[in-house]
Amino acid sequence: MRTMTWNQHIVKKNNKALVLQLIMEKDPISRADIAQVSGLHKATVSSLVNELLEEELIFESGPGESSGGRRPVILHFNKAAGYAVGIDIGVNYVLCVLTDLKGNILIEKNQLVNRTPYPTILGIVQNMVQSLIDEMPSSRYGIVGIGVGVPGIVNKEGCVLLAPNLGWTNIQLKMDLENLFQVPVIIENEANAGAFGEQQFGAGQDYQNIIYISAGIGIGVGIILNKELYQGKNGFSGEMGHMIIDINGKPCSCGSRGCWEAYASENALLEMANTDSLESMIALAEDRNQTSHKLLGEIGTYLGYGINNIINTFNPDQVIIGNRLALAKQWIEEPIRTTIQNHTLAHHQKEMRIDFSKLGKYSTALGVSAFVVERFIKEEVKTS
Amino acid sequence: MRTMTWNQHIVKKNNKALVLQLIMEKDPISRADIAQVSGLHKATVSSLVNELLEEELIFESGPGESSGGRRPVILHFNKAAGYAVGIDIGVNYVLCVLTDLKGNILIEKNQLVNRTPYPTILGIVQNMVQSLIDEMPSSRYGIVGIGVGVPGIVNKEGCVLLAPNLGWTNIQLKMDLENLFQVPVIIENEANAGAFGEQQFGAGQDYQNIIYISAGIGIGVGIILNKELYQGKNGFSGEMGHMIIDINGKPCSCGSRGCWEAYASENALLEMANTDSLESMIALAEDRNQTSHKLLGEIGTYLGYGINNIINTFNPDQVIIGNRLALAKQWIEEPIRTTIQNHTLAHHQKEMRIDFSKLGKYSTALGVSAFVVERFIKEEVKTS
DNA sequence: TTAGTTTGTCTATCGTATAAACTAAGTTTA
DNA sequence: TAAACTTAGTTTATACGATAGACAAACTAA
Structure with a gap:
């Protein structure tokens, strides 16, 4: 066993990572700003920035606006370094x-x-x-x-x-x-x-604890806790599609019964509707077809049951609904929210956000x- | 905003914590052993150990067994420092x-x-x-x-x-x-x-990701991920007693329906048995009372459904069953394991442990x- | 102009880990 | 039994990185 040991190299590495991260996040930023916002001494920032410049991970553009003295040199993340x-x-x-x-x-x-x-x-x-x-x-x-x-x-x-x-x-x-x-x-x-995509670039950028529901043919869940992906012991976490929500429910392809994805997935919807495309269901609903409208609503309600379980379990900042069923946002959002309101513990609902994917198929x-x-x-x- | 910044003080603090942690874990241990196992230089260890000695967080006992040279000085964690x-x-x-x-x-x-x-x-x-x-x-x-x-x-x-x-x-x-x-x-x-108690002193000492089920009058769950308690956004995580396992199920005191604890808690058992004490149920079962036996088995099965959801969600190293219902281990363990075997995804079952509390009421x-x-x-x- | 301000660099210093020499105290071997 | 070897722990010197503060550069304000 060799436990994590700490020395100056680690300090430097972490400070350098911190500086780079700040440059990435607040792209037009000067050395002085980095020093102020990070708490590092300006000399330290200067030397780390110079190393990052040599590695071409960042680059300088001309001087920026003066705030009453010498004009700062503006730094940018070199997003085209690779x-x-x-x-x-x-x-x-x-x-x-x-x-x-x-x-x-x-x-x-x-x-x-x-x-x-x-x-x-x-x-x-x-x-x-x-x-x-x-x-x-x-x-x-x-x-x-x-x-x-x-x-x-x-x-x-x-x-x-x-x-x-x-x-x-x-x-x-x-x-x-x-x-x-x-x-x-x-x-x-x-x-x-x-989940990670939405947290980095999409609907979850401002939140720490995010549960992303990939509602497609099946249902999978991505778990972001403290801004990091939780994978579980072997990397198998998030198989909540096979969470039992109906102990006497219908059989699932996994061999169990009453699994969430047997009720709330695209597959479940198409089975119920006896059709073969989500897009056509949505088109019908847009044409005020009552059956489609109702079936989509039911899917929303079933999604809501599972989300209730998620919220009571994780007390997350945000739940994001993504993948194919997010296309039906207009029809499923209301029933989802109603189901949560009627079932989820009151304290857990406060300040809790339910959002839909921003990145769509990406x-x-x-x-x-x-x-x-x-x-x-x-x-x-x-x-x- | 003031982000985490790194300097020598942090390095020292962490190394000192590391040394102390090693002494706590492997109690009879010498400076040389600490150096080897931690990767720190022996001089570093020596100076950190001396500080810990001054703070009386550790103490020295006489020399230990020689391994072919000078005998080491044995260090102990001063568990009676406070x-x-x-x-x-x-x-x-x-x-x-x-x-x-x-x-x-x-x-x-x-x-x-x-x-x-x-x-x-x-x-x-x-x-x-x-x-x-x-x-x-x-x-x-x-x-x-x-x-x-x-x-x-x-x-x-x-x-x-x-x-x-x-x-x-x-x-x-x-x-x-x-x-x-x-x-x-x-x-x-x-x-x-x-959960933390069992992880520190009880059944979960060897595992990283543990879900502890407190099955008492209600059901609560403690979530240990990477050896740390996960609390959620506000500290409300683990209210899995109110996870819906039966969408058309019986009403729960929380206002929802089909909650796990309405089926698998001590309260649920006593209601089903129409009696007022778990202990008497167990006594009856020990006297080969068929009804008690069967009811306890049912509780086990219901517990199993919820544990299925837990395992598929978290892919944990271990699930620990604690609190009052752990007293009925003899009667509920078998049905729990059978339920898991019949429902939970096969890959998730591998190397996954289900254990009962070791600390009991403590x-x-x-x-x-x-x-x-x-x-x-x-x-x-x-x-x- | 001149004084003040902000940005960034340079130099000296400090704190911590490390390397290596050294002391201490044992064991093994001839 | 003495010499050689081993292991434990300390002391001293060194390396490395952050920091403080002086300094230079480039601007604003008066």
Whole structure:
């Protein structure tokens, strides 16, 4: 056992990370501002900033506005120092984005697929990533990594243990992609990635404890506590789609009964409606079709039951509803809120926000891209 | 805004805390061992140890066994440097313990109460604590604090917002006790405290992510993630007793329907059995009374449903069942395990432990006492 | 002009961890 | 039994990073 030990190197590393983080967050910022806001001495800031300049993680632009004395030198985060690839593998699509270090999408590739055996998907991914790399502008660090979001159970070693809707078991996705592209690869569950995406760039930027509900064909949940993703012992946390909300309820494909996702997922909706597309349901509802309206409302209510459980469990700052069912916001928001009001403990409702995804279909891809960038920054600041 | 900044003082503080923690954990330990296991240089260890000796947080005993050279000086944690008071306020009792800094109980006071208006309870607590203080051995730091576990919703400012089974609302318990005894006071939800108690001294000592189920008159849950208590935004986390497990189920006192504690708590059991004591139910079961046996089994099954939800949500290392229903371990363990096996996702079951409380009725009192000690140690190491 | 202010750098100093020499006290070996 | 080796712990010198404060640069205000 070798416990965490503390020395000056750690101090420097952390201060450097702090300075960089401040520059990233408040982009046009001067050395003096950093010193004031961080509490570090201006000499310390100066030396750390100079190192970051040499590493091209930041750059200077001309002098800024004077506030009664010498004009400050304005610093910027060099979001183009490298690029990250974020991939969202869905049941009938693969979405692939190239982002800069701030999560802006530069290039986007989207491909529909009808069958999902692993070799097929791996081939598609390989082609998409290769074409992103070919089109990518040149930069100091190039591709800093590849992130992939998968609708299934992923362990901490980047192996997809089970993705029922893709028909995958024990897929060594991380290993395969690292062999193909020789860059760090991060594999995450799609809901975990979506949670991180919304927390970094979307609806959850101002909050500490966020539960993100990925309500699609199934339901998965991403748990952000104290701004960090909680993964559980093996990385399997958030399988709340298989939370029992009806002990005598209908059987679920997982072998249990009364699971939340058997009532509140897109699949459940389509089954109830006996139709085959969420979009057509929404179109019908917009045409004032009473049945569609009612069914969407029921889905909202069922979602509300599960969210009640989430709120009473986690006492979060915010619950974010994302993925496909967020498209039906107009029809499900009201029943969700009503259900919460009627069931959830009063103290837990105070100051608690329920929001819908802001990133839409990009939540997952941007989330994994952000994981990649985070790892890169941590590694870069450390080794110098 | 003043962000966390890093300097040498922090380094020293953390290293000192690390050294102290190692001494606490591996009690008979030498300076050389600490250096090896921590990775710190032996000179550093030596100087930190000397400071801790001056503060009387540790002490030396004679030389230990030689391992081929000079004999090491054995260091011990001075568990008698001060004492903590842990109080568990239940619906019909107040339990009050005096512990040393390692959580050993020196004195214990137990008092049954039949009604629980706040002034009455406060008076009882005051008397009990005062007599503990009177009987307490003298020590360098004396009483380092008082911790109280309460069956209700406690905010982070130590105010009991709601304790339905005690009939309390908005009780300024922390303030009142600090005024009475002039020492730091920590108020916590009973389940949170129990979780911490079991993690520190009981069934959960070897695990990182633990969910402790306090199954008593109601059900509360304490959440330990990465060895730390998770409290949520306001401190209200873990109200999983009011997780809906049956959407069309029976009404609960909270105003909702189908709450877990309406099915799996002691209250639920007594209602089903139409009797008034868990102990008599258990006695009957031991006399091979079929009805009692069956009812206890049903409670086990219902507990299992909720634990299923917990495991799928948190992917914990361990679930600990504590409080009153743990007394019925013999009758409920089997149905719990069967329910999990039949419902919970297979990957989540692997390496997952389900255990029963080891501290019994002391979980909560020892938990709050441990909170107090933790705060004291952190404070002591910092200021020097 | 001149004085004051703000930004940023440079130099000296301080605090902490570390390396290495050293002392202390044992064990092993010839 | 003495010499060589081992291990424990301390002392002294050094390295490294943050900080304080002096300083220079570049601006504003009067």
